[in-house]
Amino acid sequence: MLKVLLIKMSSMGDLVHNLPLVSDIRAHFPDARIDWVAEEAYSPIPALHPGINRVIPVAWRRWRRQLGQASTWQEMKAFVATLREVEYDLILDTQGLYKSAVIARLARGCIVGGDRHSIKEGGAALFYNKRLAIARSRHVIDRCRAVGAGALGYAADSLRVFGIEAEPLRADWLPKGPYCVLMHAASRPEKLWSEEYWVALGRYLHERGMFTALPWGSGEERARSERLAAQIPGAVVPPRMGLDVAAHFLAGARVVVGLDTGFTHFAAALSRPTIGIFCDSDGEQAAVQGGAYCESFGKKGQPPAYATILQAVDAALVSIA
Numbered sequence: 001m002l003k004v005l006l007i008k009m010s011s012m013g014d015l016v017h018n019l020p021l022v023s024d025i026r027a028h029f030p031d032a033r034i035d036w037v038a039e040e041a042y043s044p045i046p047a048l049h050p051g052i053n054r055v056i057p058v059a060w061r062r063w064r065r066q067l068g069q070a071s072t073w074q075e076m077k078a079f080v081a082t083l084r085e086v087e088y089d090l091i092l093d094t095q096g097l098y099k100s101a102v103i104a105r106l107a108r109g110c111i112v113g114g115d116r117h118s119i120k121e122g123g124a125a126l127f128y129n130k131r132l133a134i135a136r137s138r139h140v141i142d143r144c145r146a147v148g149a150g151a152l153g154y155a156a157d158s159l160r161v162f163g164i165e166a167e168p169l170r171a172d173w174l175p176k177g178p179y180c181v182l183m184h185a186a187s188r189p190e191k192l193w194s195e196e197y198w199v200a201l202g203r204y205l206h207e208r209g210m211f212t213a214l215p216w217g218s219g220e221e222r223a224r225s226e227r228l229a230a231q232i233p234g235a236v237v238p239p240r241m242g243l244d245v246a247a248h249f250l251a252g253a254r255v256v257v258g259l260d261t262g263f264t265h266f267a268a269a270l271s272r273p274t275i276g277i278f279c280d281s282d283g284e285q286a287a288v289q290g291g292a293y294c295e296s297f298g299k300k301g302q303p304p305a306y307a308t309i310l311q312a313v314d315a316a317l318v319s320i321a
Helices: 012-028 070-083 098-106 122-127 140-152 195-207 219-229 243-251 262-269 306-319
Strands: 003-007 033-039 054-058 087-093 108-114 130-132 179-183 211-213 256-259 274-277 294-297
Touching: 003 012, 003 098, 012 033, 012 140, 012 262, 054 070, 070 098, 087 098, 087 140, 098 108, 098 122, 108 122, 108 140, 130 140, 179 195, 179 262, 195 211, 195 219, 195 306, 243 262, 256 262, 262 274, 274 306, 294 306
Parallel strands: 003 033, 003 087, 033 054, 087 108, 108 130, 179 211, 179 256, 256 274, 274 294
Antiparallel strands: none
16 A cells, blocks of 8 residues: 655645645545645644545644743654654655755655755755656646656646535524625735725625625734724624634635635635635736636736726626526
8 A cells, every 4th residue: 555645734825735636646546545744723624635544733833932841842752753653655745845854854755855946945855865856837736746746657637636625614603694705814914905995895795695704813804804894784704713614614605705825725625716816926826726716816016906806706606606
């Protein structure tokens, strides 16, 4: 039985982009054992894929802030012991960072990843047993798939299959009718889209008989959600939720419109009609992909116009009519 370990620890969108690799391996090697190392906060994402045998959580983000505590070292020791329980035929590092390469080295098996010209931190390639040339111009999903194809000798030329699904959420705080999710939050101010546009879009959806849900992840984002909701009839500001709940929340949405964030890519992977808004990143190389209507607009320094997104929303609604 083929035994494969995937190293893709963070961030949220990166884990989503790695899911089709699991589907590829499972399609060519149905009996393979596939394990995945992921940051503890993001471990619910690979756990959704039925092709994953075990998710091994790593807490590096937490550990590095608590290196002076004995409990941290005990956790790290337990993690390494778990990591080394299985001798893998292949360890696929699709992260391409020093931290992922070190974890790959701690595991047992032949390590495969991109060469120094193909990954973000080129020196990490020195840790690999096999290095692959992968054009950095390719879509990020295809770059992940290329590692598996190069390591296992198959062609990654089939449709991208994310392989995850979730039942719609049932909760008292949800809108009392069909809802769309507007992902207005982003990691940097440069990624933000005009609040005026979000309000106009929410009002337009309300005229079409749909409610708006405005999720958030920080105090600042919650304040923005509340500010937008106050101007959109029937809008809901959900409670803060973990990824396990968020999967079900997104699965129940009619349409998702969001900035270039992990949640937007997560919605697309869950086969929800999704529209990506790119204001400070590449809307082609990281375009949202999924099993339903998906479109991406904008690029660094050139956010999309409101009319462009409105037209895409209409197309998304037609796709589910």
